[in-house]
Amino acid sequence: MSAMQLFFGRRLLSCQSLRSPGRSLLLPLGFVVALFAAAPLLAEVPNAVAPTETYSGDQVEQPIEFPHDIHAKVNKINCMYCHTYARRSKVAGIPPTSKCMGCHTVIATDKPRIKKLTEYWEKGESPKWKKVHDLPDYVHFTHEKHLQRFIFDNKDMKVENASEVCAFCHGEIKDMTVAQKSRPLTMGFCRRCHEQNKGPFDCWKCHK
Amino acid sequence: MSLQNILQDWSKYRKGNEEGGFHDYEHLWGLAIDLNKCIGCNACSVACYAENNLAVVGKDKFAKHQEMHWLRVERYWDEPDLGEQAVSDYQSHGASFLPMMCQQCMAATCEPVCPVAATYHTPDGLNAQVYNRCIGSRYCSNNCPYRLRYFNFYSYYEDSWPAPLNMQLNPDLTVRDKGVMEKCTFCVQRIRAAKDVAKHEHRELQDGEFTTACAQTCPTQAIVFGDLLSLHTAGKAESTLSTLWRDQQVELGRTEQHKQNPDKRGYRVLEGLNTDPKVMYLERVREV
Incomplete structure (x- = not known):
């Protein structure tokens, strides 16, 4: 459970989740490794x-x-x-869309996802x-x-x-x-x- | 490990009554129903339908005794010895009403016969029915002397609540599918909710904090719901209900009541069968 392991484990996990829609061949392997790495990573909650x-x-x-x-x-x-x-x-x-907009009227307004969110907001709808x-x-x-x-x-x-x-x-x-x-x-x-x-x-x- | 736990606790639950009762009762929910006050309006039954997602089965199935009412109001005509005379006189005499819901027996006959442990005694002194465990053998129903268990012969949900009626279903309990036995739970979802609130506020559950749907609805307040634990365990707080039981000199764990004052009206239905029900009725007194 060294810091290295911790770091690599986390990185592998995040890579996996970022890539997963693509479902590349490497993915299952990555996932297995990620699982092994994740086991000691489980959060240690006191009591x-x-x-x-x-x-x-x-x-x-x-x-x-x-x-x-x-x-x-x-x-x-x-x-x-x-x-x-x-x-x-x-x-x-x-959360209601208003909660998202509480930050995203100011933060990262140029990103495509936020633009999509703003569209919903302006239409007065919430994303389903x-x-x-x-x-x-x-x-x-x-x-x-x-x-x-x-x-x-x-x-x-x-x-x-x-x-x-x-x-x-x-x-x-x-x-x-x-x-x-x-x-x-x-x-x-x-x-x-x-x-x-x-x-x-x-x-x-x-x-x- | 899990299986071992289940088996150990299961025998504890099962042997409970033989060995003097489940020893760690947290509550002992019970009822008292004053038949003098009951006007037979069936509001309790309707409230039960609304609260517990009971299916309306229709006339045909009702005639075949496939009804699903957890609480039924039974009618009795007075003076059965008089025969036909009584029937012709009923308008002047009127019927006697007996609201019957699960009696939540302490020595429940339904419990030991379940082959899959779908019905058991809870630390609250209730006869629980776990729907997703039930396989529909109907042993429990056949073993209930009060006939207070109801079986889903059909998937009633398909046509019992045509839209938009499905919107009124109570989300706090399951809509049962066919092949499952069901019965009155003393509104366990309300008990659960009240307990959750009490625990969140770090306090004990108060007497009268909540009540069952039938007791809440009764226009004459004939039904009283509460905790009987003080009757069973010494040193527990007395509730309105246990005061009522004590006043009527009705005791738990008896097959026959020995009353100091025979004028007291309290009785339990079929207690001679040693089922030890937790519903006390107060006899109706009439002028001759």
């Missing part, structure tokens, strides 16, 4: 055991290719700045974002409880590092452009984490 399983979800075509890496990694914007409902409700929420992490209807999941346990009630955890907790279930989103499902989000996945972190073990806590 929590992180899940280790990975999953390769489909690439979802979004109306605008939203670069999570630029926002969360380069500019270090907290996940909860845009996904503001995560800390107080069941769903994390997708597609859901990437979807749970079945019979599952009750609340972001609020999980954030409370792993961030706000967790004394040794800094809110600035919230993305490490998000990465438990969403993977290294800050290395992706468009978010992609990278954890299985199955019952077994939830259960193993609940066992390790002493979460509730009652069917009706999660099934509705």
